[in-house]
Amino acid sequence: xxxxxxxxxxxxxxxxxEMQAALxxxxxxxxxxxxxxxxxxxxxxxxxxxxxxLLKQRPNYTDAHMRLGAIAEARGNNKEASVWYKDALSxxxxxxxxxxxxxxxxxxxxxxxGAQKKLEKILQIDGKxxxxxxxxxxxxxxxxxxxxxxxKDKEVAAREKYQTLLSRALDRYTHVLHKQxxxxxxxxxxxxxxxxxxxxREAKQMFAQIREAAADNVPDVWVNLAxxxxxxxxxxxxxxxxxxxxxxxxxxxxxxxxxxxxxAEFTHSLASEKExxxxxxxxxxxxxxxxxxxRCRRKLQKAMHLNPLDYSLLFNMAVVLxxxxxxxxxxxxxxxxxxxxAQNASRVYVPEMTQNxxxxxxxxxxxxxxxxxRLSKIExxxxxxxxxxxxxxxxxxxxxxxxxxxLPKYFDAVADHHR
Numbered sequence: 532x533x534x535x536x537x538x539x540x541x542x543x544x545x546x547x548x549e550m551q552a553a554l555x556x557x558x559x560x561x562x563x564x565x566x567x568x569x570x571x572x573x574x575x576x577x578x579x580x581x582x583x584x585l586l587k588q589r590p591n592y593t594d595a596h597m598r599l600g601a602i603a604e605a606r607g608n609n610k611e612a613s614v615w616y617k618d619a620l621s622x623x624x625x626x627x628x629x630x631x632x633x634x635x636x637x638x639x640x641x642x643x644x645g646a647q648k649k650l651e652k653i654l655q656i657d658g659k660x661x662x663x664x665x666x667x668x669x670x671x672x673x674x675x676x677x678x679x680x681x682x683k684d685k686e687v688a689a690r691e692k693y694q695t696l697l698s699r700a701l702d703r704y705t706h707v708l709h710k711q712x713x714x715x716x717x718x719x720x721x722x723x724x725x726x727x728x729x730x731x732r733e734a735k736q737m738f739a740q741i742r743e744a745a746a747d748n749v750p751d752v753w754v755n756l757a758x759x760x761x762x763x764x765x766x767x768x769x770x771x772x773x774x775x776x777x778x779x780x781x782x783x784x785x786x787x788x789x790x791x792x793x794x795a796e797f798t799h800s801l802a803s804e805k806e807x808x809x810x811x812x813x814x815x816x817x818x819x820x821x822x823x824x825x826r827c828r829r830k831l832q833k834a835m836h837l838n839p840l841d842y843s844l845l846f847n848m849a850v851v852l853x854x855x856x857x858x859x860x861x862x863x864x865x866x867x868x869x870x871x872x873a874q875n876a877s878r879v880y881v882p883e884m885t886q887n888x889x890x891x892x893x894x895x896x897x898x899x900x901x902x903x904x905r906l907s908k909i910e911x912x913x914x915x916x917x918x919x920x921x922x923x924x925x926x927x928x929x930x931x932x933x934x935x936x937x938l939p940k941y942f943d944a945v946a947d948h949h950r
Contacts, residue, residue, distance in 0.1 A: 559589060566598065575602050593623045600632060609636050627653050627660060634666060643670050661707045665716050668703030671696045672723060697724055715745040719752050726759060735759035750780040754791065766799035786841060789834035796827035797851060817862050824855050842915040845902050849927050852899040856892045856934065860941065863889065867944045882948040889942055892934075900931035 566581035579602050582595045589595070600615030613636055619629040630649045637646035647670050653663040675696035677689055704720035711717070718741050726734035738756035741749065757772035770792060777788045800823040803816055828851050835844045866883040903923045909915040 559585065559592070563592070563594065566595075570598065570602065575605065578602065591622050593619045593626060593629075596622065597626075597628060597632070604632075604636070609639065612636060625656050627656055627663070630656075631662060631666075634663075638666070638670070643674060646670055659710060661711055661714060661717070664703045664707050665714075665720060668700040668717075668720050671700035671703065672720065672727070675700065675727065697727060700724055713744075715741050715749050715752070719749055719755065723755055726755065726762075731759055731762055735763070747779075750776050753779075754788065757791070757795075761795055761798065764802065766795055766802065770795045770799070784837055786834040786838035786844070789830045789837070790844065790847065793827045793830040793834070793847065793851075796823045796830065797854070800824050800827070800854070817858055820858055821855065824851055824858070827851055828855070842906060842909060845906060846915070846919055846923070849899050849902045849906070849923070852895045852902075853927060853930060856896055856899075859884075859888055859892045860934070863941050863945060866948065870944075870948050882945070884945050884948065886942065886945055889938065889945060893938055896931050896934050896938075899927060903927040903931065 562581060562585055566578045566585070569575075569581065570578040579599060582599050582602075585592055585595050586599075596615050596619040600612040600619070603609075603615060604612035613633065616629045616632045616636070619626055620633075623629070630653045634646040634649035634653075637643070637649065647667065650663045650667040650670070653660050654667070657663075675693050677693040679686055679689075701721060701724045704717045704724070707714050707717035708721070718737065722734045722737035722741065725737065735756065738752055738759060741752045742756055745752065753772055753776035757769045757776070760766075760769035760772065773788055773792045773795060777783055777785055777792070781788060800820045803820050803823065828848070831844060831848050831851060835841070835848065838844065863884050869883075872878075906915055906923045907920055907928065909920065
């Protein structure tokens with residue numbers, strides 16, 4: 532190893548004559564394994580230099596191309612990674628690892644059609660490739676979306692396409708399970724198809740069993756089990772599972788899971804709203820709702836910090852801000868009615884709302900209007916769909932303008948309560 536380390540035990544420059552001579556000889560595997568070791572130790576800069584030096588002497592070394600692609604991908608440079616993977620394919624046209632890496636890049640960029648082509652190519656090379664089968668099943672599953680149409684023929688065609696894609700996804704998952712009975716990823720896919728087709732109870736049981744069998748390996752199972760709880764109106768178990776998955780697998784930093792938690796909190800607050808007719812103290816329920824929406828808002832804020840270019844998060848924030856404002860305004864109206872009743876009955880009235888509550892609403896609505904203004908100007912359909920842009924313009928911008936005119940009256944009413 533003298534060609535790698537100096538007499539003092541320090542790493543030498545990979546371009547030294549000694550290293551180049553070693554790469555022309557029989558030490559090429561040693562150098563490659565050394566580069567892999569440094570890569571595993573997060574010393575990617577030196578590992579990259581070793582791989583590049585290796586390619587100077589052995590330009591056809593496919594594995595070195597693959598590792599340079601992986602390093603580029605880890606740095607977030609998907610364009611460079613794609614070049615390295617394609618170089619590997621040009622050297623070895625049947626390299627399943629290169630096709631898999633390219634498929635993952637396509638999927639990360641939401642180019643599911645491109646990913647599908649690469650995965651189908653892998654299965655042509657090796658029909659037993661479990662990873663490619665599961666990933667292809669996931670693409671079929673994610674493409675299975677059904678939207679109602681006004682025209683009956685289009686709706687029938689859309690439903691058929693939806694069912695076909697789910698069937699293909701299930702075929703991919705069961706194909707793997709026939710070969711590998713303990714493959715938890717394939718089992719999770721089967722349960723997801725059951726869930727999507729409305730068999731929630733069966734899917735929930737499967738998710739629970741898979742979670743017990745592979746608690747530390749498949750975060751999707753935790754999330755899917757939480758989805759099942761949420762669909763059945765079991766809000767607290769759903770939120771606990773989302774949060775457990777977020778902490779266990781992502782150290783609290785995953786925008787999509789934070790959005791799931793925010794959605795669960797928001798849905799829970801809407802369900803709590805229906806409880807007001809069945810309790811003697813609706814003010815308690817409103818306070819509970821406000822607490823849920825505040826937690827929901829905090830989760831969205833963190834998600835927006837992690838993924839500032841996701842405009843769906845901004846839209847959801849506008850939804851939450853509007854709902855918070857509606858609850859405070861409704862509480863103010865009901866509080867004012869109780870104030871009038873107390874005045875008429877000559878009873879002592881204890882004020883429930885404060886000027887600070889309404890000032891917070893005023894601030895929140897100002898933020899909501901800025902969000903709506905920003906979203907309404909986005910023209911890229913992929914970044915922010917037209918139907919949501921229409922909602923922003925017709926509902927949120929309009930609501931913000933109306934409330935700006937009405938809020939002074941609510942401020943006056945609350946001031947009366949404290950006199």
